[in-house]
Amino acid sequence: MHAIETFNLTKRYGSITAVDHLNLKVKRGEIFGYLGHNGSGKTTTIMMLCGLVEPTEGGATVAGFDVQREVLEVKKRIGFLPENASYYDNLTARQNLEFFGELAGLAKKERKERSKELLNLVGLGEWKDIKVGKFSKGMQQRLGIAQALIRDPEVLFLDEPTSGLDPQGTRDIRNLILKLGREEGKTIFLSSHLLAEVKQLCDKVGILKRGKLSAIGSVRELARQLNRDNLIKIELEVDSLDAALRAVRDISGINEVIKEDGKIIIRAERDIRREVFYAVSGSGLEILSLKLVEPSLEEVFLKAYEVE
């Protein structure tokens, strides 16, 4: 069974279709990256999956329960970190968390123990008695993650969890997400507009464009899937670039050969490293390196945005 499954999930606001017939599956224990520009429909999707916004059409299950018909069962099994979470500045981290525990229906003893455990887990153990008004944005996000974990959820939704954080705060939150996914076995649905983030954290990525899923897969699968027409990029370092250009240009299957940053870049329909090697070394040139380059996620992402 999948942790999250959507069936033509759609949300319209008047003439705007925020989410358009979304079909995706997220496996249990997976860290799923939901990548899209501002306004592409990420938050709306998350709100529907958390049972906070009614779909206009289609549906979804989370932790095996229907987000419309079994919303209470869904809510018991999820944690949600909204994009702009806020806390009670005059309460300490521990008091804030115990309060959320109370709202979640935990008994006094349980919420005290759980809060202590979670503050340690997110690295706020030493700060538990400090008022949240004194917290940096990164510390507030850690508290937000602790809050999302209060009911020990199966599925954790994190909406742009590193937005507005400095590099250290970003690193801390990313490490925490990895820990929750890899060590605690949580299913994590993470929305982001940062390519580097999903590349670093996610097992699988879905790219959202104007409410539509334009591609889905692991970074490697996406690269293959989206780059089908211009698949192969070969980098050649050689002692004479101009002579190498002349040597390779007539090899069949080449789409483009250019000089870039002191190297020869070849784009081809197939892997022609062997032909390149023979042509270049046969011309008496010395090959310093010859390698196949995986397209970067940036390239893949841009490509996905071109796909209509």
Ligand code: ATP
């Ligand atoms: P961001 O990264 O800026 O948070 P997003 O990818 O999360 O963007 P959404 O917030 O889901 O995108 O918005 C998708 C579209 O739906 C946008 O055009 C937005 O203006 C519109 N939208 C979202 N919520 C509402 C609402 N309550 N009423 C009307 N339109 C809305």
